[in-house]
Amino acid sequence: MKIDFRGKTVLVTGATRGIGMQVAEDIEKLGGRLLLTGTNKRQIDRLNKEIVEKKKKRYFAVDFTDTDSLIQLIRKLAPYKRIDV
Secondary structure, three states: OOOOOOOOEEEEOOOOOHHHHHHHHHHHHOOOEEEEEEOOHHHHHHHHHHOOOOOOEEEEEOOOOOHHHHHHHHHHHOOOOOOOO
């Protein structure tokens, strides 16, 4: 079975560590455009600065236990035409 994420936009939560990070790395290798979340704003800012030249990856800080934080994430994701996975 061949898995191909080229042309697909993938949202991965918890992508700054552990299983989420590994999932993001694997999907990136398979060609997916990544929208990634984490909880540490400083880390997210640093990661986005490191990947500024890459168009296929973007990090967002979000606390899923905080309604306002979740609403902000939804607003930031709104410009993306679609999220496939």
